[in-house]
Amino acid sequence: xxxxxxxxxxxxxxxxxxxxxxxxxxxxxxxxxxxxxxxxxxxxxxxxxxxxxxxxxxxxxxxxxxxxxxxxxxxxxxxxxxxxxxxxxxxxxxxxxxxxxxxxxxxxxxxxxxxxxxxxxxxxxxxxxxxxxxxxxxxxxxxxxxxxxxxxxxxxxxxxxxxxxxxxxxxxxxxxxxxxxxxxxxxxxxxxxxxxxxxxxxxxxxxxxxxxxxxxxxxxxxxxxxxxxxxxxxxxxxxxxxxxxxxxxxxxxxxxxxxxxxxxxxxxxxxxxxxxxxxxxxxxxxxxxxxxxxxxxxxxxxxxxxx
Numbered sequence: 367x368x369x370x371x372x373x374x375x376x377x378x379x380x381x382x383x384x385x386x387x388x389x390x391x392x393x394x395x396x397x398x399x400x401x402x403x404x405x406x407x408x409x410x411x412x413x414x415x416x417x418x419x420x421x422x423x424x425x426x427x428x429x430x431x432x433x434x435x436x437x438x439x440x441x442x443x444x445x446x447x448x449x450x451x452x453x454x455x456x457x458x459x460x461x462x463x464x465x466x467x468x469x470x471x472x473x474x475x476x477x478x479x480x481x482x483x484x485x486x487x488x489x490x491x492x493x494x495x496x497x498x499x500x501x502x503x504x505x506x507x508x509x510x511x512x513x514x515x516x517x518x519x520x521x522x523x524x525x526x527x528x529x530x531x532x533x534x535x536x537x538x539x540x541x542x543x544x545x546x547x548x549x550x551x552x553x554x555x556x557x558x559x560x561x562x563x564x565x566x567x568x569x570x571x572x573x574x575x576x577x578x579x580x581x582x583x584x585x586x587x588x589x590x591x592x593x594x595x596x597x598x599x600x601x602x603x604x605x606x607x608x609x610x611x612x613x614x615x616x617x618x619x620x621x622x623x624x625x626x627x628x629x630x631x632x633x634x635x636x637x638x639x640x641x642x643x644x645x646x647x648x649x650x651x652x653x654x655x656x657x658x659x660x661x662x663x664x665x666x667x668x669x670x671x672x673x
Contacts, residue, residue, distance in 0.1 A: 400440065400448075403443055403448060403450055404439045404440055404443070414454075423461070423464065425470055430460075435535060436530075436531050439457070468520070475640050475643065476643060477643060478644065478648050482635055484506055485506060486507060486522075487503075487521065488525070488635050489528065489636065490621075490630075491621040491634075492617075493621075494617065497539040498541070499543060502543070503545045503547075504545060504553050504554070505549050505550070505553055506553075506671060507555070508553065508663070510660055511652055511657075514649060517648065522562065523569075530571070530574075541577070542574065545580050547581040549583055554589060563597065576605070580609075581608075581610070582607060582609075610627075614628075633672075
């Protein structure tokens with residue numbers, strides 16, 4: 367379990383928190399108060415599950431409510447400044463969204479290997495503090511068929527939960543690197559970006575340490591400034607604009623992929639060893655003609671970027 371300080375906390379603060387108590391007894395009492403809040407949240411969620419069983423996935427109920435492996439309840443409490451009512455509301459919405467979207471039943475092999483090979487998002491090694499790093503390569507973000515776009519969003523959200531769990535399981539945090547290197551105007555979709563940010567802000571627990579926006583091109587700076595004005599203050603405070611070699615102040619150069627001038631020559635993309643979903647099966651609502659055209663486009667992009 368994590369230890370906490372007794373002052374009112376900002377929701378950006380994450381699950382690795384050290385106690386500032388001078389007295390061990392006070393620390394124990396505060397820990398007991400946290401445990402009491404956790405029980406209240408758990409009780410409220412169990413009651414809602416009994417009344418609205420159709421809104422919950424049994425697997426998620428075990429992981430998010432009953433298990434302490436990822437300390438979800440505690441971290442949602444942090445996100446909501448220990449407000450039980452707000453925490454219960456956020457967790458209910460998160461669990462219901464995960465069931466409706468299908469995220470609750472997804473695994474690494476629930477997506478086509480094309481998604482992994484493209485490398486739009488991936489998790490790769492640790493930062494200078496030993497926290498996990500989640501990368502998003504904006505130059506690989508292209509406007510595509512609506513059904514394919516929605517599936518890419520699920521891929522993104524799945525991996526954000528994955529890095530969150532990897533970090534929480536060992537009481538660590540994680541950072542997000544939005545790599546804008548060689549990004550062009552066609553790669554920027556403000557409406558889609560804001561929608562994804564809104565989902566993340568309202569559906570994920572505390573655990574994010576900061577967001578690095580790396581190598582933002584000049585033409586996107588005004589767009590960036592306008593976009594962050596629409597975000598909550600606590601999230602804006604996490605955003606760091608970083609250029610060129612300054613990235614190595616946050617991530618050791620030996621952990622940074624070579625395409626970002628780091629010393630790590632290994633392919634940072636993770637591709638599941640077991641069989642992934644077939645493209646036609648995954649995109650059964652997309653006509654074969656449209657799918658083939660989109661796949662050809664992605665394969666050409668993949669080859670040009672990853673050599």
